[in-house]
Amino acid sequence: MTALLAPARTAWSARAWAIYLGWIVITLDGSALNLALPRIAEDLNAHASGISWVVDAYTLPLASLLLLGGSLGDRVGAERLFRIGAIGFAAASVACALSPSIGLLIACRTAQGVFAALLLPMVLALVGKSFNDPGQRSSAVNLMTVFGGAGMAAGPFLGGLLTDTAGWRAVFWLTAPIAIAAAALVGAADRPRTRQSRPRFDWAGQLIGTAGLVAVVAGLIEAGRGTSPALTWALLVAGVVLLVIFVLVEHRSPAPMMPLSVFRSPGFTGATVGGFAFQFGAYGLQFFLALYLQAAWGVSALTGGLLLAPFAVGIVASSVFANPYLLRRGTRQMILVGSAAAAAGTLLLLATTAAEWWWVLVIAEFVIGAGTGIYSTALNKTASTSLGADSAGLASGIYNTARQVGQSVGIAILGALAALADSRAGFIAAIALITCCAAAIAATELRPRTAALA
Template identity: 45%
Template sequence: MTVTTELPGTNTPPEPRGRAAGLALLSVCLGYFMVLLDGSALNIALPSIQQDVHGTMSTLQWLVNLYTIPLASLLLSSGALADRVGSRKVFMWALSGFALTSLLCALSPNLGVLIACRALQGVAAAGVLPTTLAIIARNYPVLADRAKAITVWGATGGIALVVGPIGGGLLTQTFGWRSIFLVNVPVGAFALWLSWRYAQETERRMERSYDLFGQLTAIASLGLIVAALIEGGARGWTDPYTLVLGAAGLLSLLAFALVEKRVAAPMLPLAMFRRRAFSAAITAGFAYQFGAFGLQFIIAIFIEAQWGYSASEAGTFLLPFAVLLTIGTSYLNRRWKTRGMRWLLLVGSSIATIGTVLCLAAGDEKTWPILAIGFGITGLGGGILAPSINGAALAEADSQYSGIASGVLNTFRQMGLAVGVAVLGAILAGGNRVTDLRIDLAIGALCFLTVALLSRRHIHR
């Protein structure tokens, strides 16, 4: 029998609080904005960082993935921790950590310190993301007001994707790459003060336990597998170091599966994957993130390293992708939602595939319009896909796992990003950048085709 323990005064929804609720919403939107902006802005700054620290392609992959790996691995546990101690408390601690680690990234004296600080930044981001919606729900008890607040929260993500490339490029070119991290410090401090002053704490539900061994094996398996993919591109796929990393990663993955199968309260209940439609939606989320944001990573590097674009020019180049992705998410997906998730998934994946295939015609710098327009079309399809995948996963999840389904999807999407950066980055490091880019684009198109096939066969809503 499960008993829910509630603290005094937390079982009655608060009354609407007007201005205070609005400022609480501002605090979580700023936190959400910072986490998303950090990723999109950093992609533009990667070549500048590479030149400054004399790094390699594997250096850039680690800068992205040592942020993404802890973020992906800790999302579910952060949600469980928030249930036990309160979402506001976890959000404030995580936001403090994110601002502090951003400062440490900016002050890093060498590459090793920078990569370590990026990993800590990913840990902090894992505490920010899953707590924002819970804080909104607590501070907006009236459903109509809550829906409007969530719309504002969602729009914040779109704004971050648009501002990231342009802002990251301008900051990098004007003040250097360290400014991308420094800007998080005052914004984070302001958001922290707002949440401390105006946000109300959420209920504490004590029935969720912490799966320590599952957490450790999850981090180890994802980290080692991604390491094998990155080092395989740098050292060679038959290098003993690469093979040892790959074998250790697979053993850790097996250990994770055994732990999750045997513990009483698993971090990732394996039984939820018995529903084929849910498994298809989760796999689609992985494939989408692999293709869309793995390609964003390598295209940003390609146009700066191969075509000699400045950071601000690269940011402008990627703007159509971000803008059309936002339009697809905020306008087209909502306009067409009555047609059903399956239809949206098929349309979105088809558009993304067409855009990515169009990019294959790009080569020398004179073909830049083809790459810019093609990748913009990819973004439009991705914008239709992303919320449709979310909706399909939640709709197809078994009712007993409805609460954790969103966290599982977000985890798999972040895993897709990490693996996409590792695989596509390893290919781009092959030597012939134009040929390598085309191989990456072909793989990206296959990812979107995979989403289409999964949707056609398994999604029925």
């Protein structure tokens, strides 16, 4: 009855625009900031470790608090938490722009990461809650991919342009009005659960799960730096132990934050595994190539950025031209087609043995991006709908946590391969790992199935 009485929404409604703007804020922030880092270091007299924390202080809370954000959204309402996350992110962005020192900038970046962890899972949760019609829901998920790809493509250009013309602070001013617009457009909150209908808050699960994720992600960040192997292993071991305890606590809890029963859904489990492999492979590849092209080919940072742009162009192209047709065929076919294209593009990279083969790199990047745009749309759709509207926040929190941890693992491992003295051996090993990621995504749809995903 609630679904019948809910206002009809289309993929171009105000609520839909809130979703797209919330998605593009997260994408644009990271891709635009990278080119501003050298200028930040110069203006604020920051050492290399301080500059790395400008990135890591955002990544750590984002990856660690997504699960908490997702479960909170199901308790207080996705719209309400989306608005809190967007307004908080905007305020933290303004504080970053006004920061007079590297220490204060790092603190404000931490606040950005916390509010991003509230905002990001609500983006996918709102897709599942806002569109009752499967066709409209598919269009909205696909348009998210379009806007995300556009943000990824425009981010480096805008970041470089703003840094060179208005200064690095303008990069933070860029995202603040977008986040405010998203908060304004999200609309009225749905009626929250009554106190009687809300599950008891799982304090033990929240604290242990968050601590475990913080330790694992911090260990992966430290592994990427390669400065302290002892600290890296201590953090990783502690994180794994805490996450094992978390699973045991959730198994015994009468009202778990993350009911283990959610993984009985083959579609959701497949999407979660696919999300991990997606971020490891697709975003890990971009990180690896950014280092490899400068070290092995001797290109400038700007040239390297231009050589990587076809990846984002491919995402947008497949979302605009292929996905409207493929979405009618179902997510299973999209995942198989997209992962096959991404694997083919990755293997094509093996032909780029020197800088004169740059045109092969461009083609391969475009093909990988096109495949990524296809399968990521299917993964997003499955993750946002497979557990139902009442658990949309939890589903999105788990899925996005898997993605962010996958990205951290990918950067740590592929960063180490990029630093090998034998750059060609590192390149081949990286390509092999990334191809395995595409194969893992395909494997999530090759298992025996009881029902096809819509």
